[in-house]
Amino acid sequence: MAKKVVATLKSADSKQYTKVINMVKNAKGSYSFEERVVGKDEAKSFLK
Numbered sequence: 001m002a003k004k005v006v007a008t009l010k011s012a013d014s015k016q017y018t019k020v021i022n023m024v025k026n027a028k029g030s031y032s033f034e035e036r037v038v039g040k041d042e043a044k045s046f047l048k
Contacts, residue, residue, distance in 0.1 A: 020046050 020043050021035040038046055
């Protein structure tokens with residue numbers, strides 16, 4: 001999947017997108033990672 005995301009981010013329209021990784025705490029107390037490709041405008045709201 002990583003190769004597909006990297007290839008997508010290198011396209012002509014890629015300057016408007018970024019890959020964001022967020023650490024989320026589960027009910028059990030452990031952490032998991034959530035990653036998405038979002039627009040640069042939405043990146044800060046995704047991390048909140």
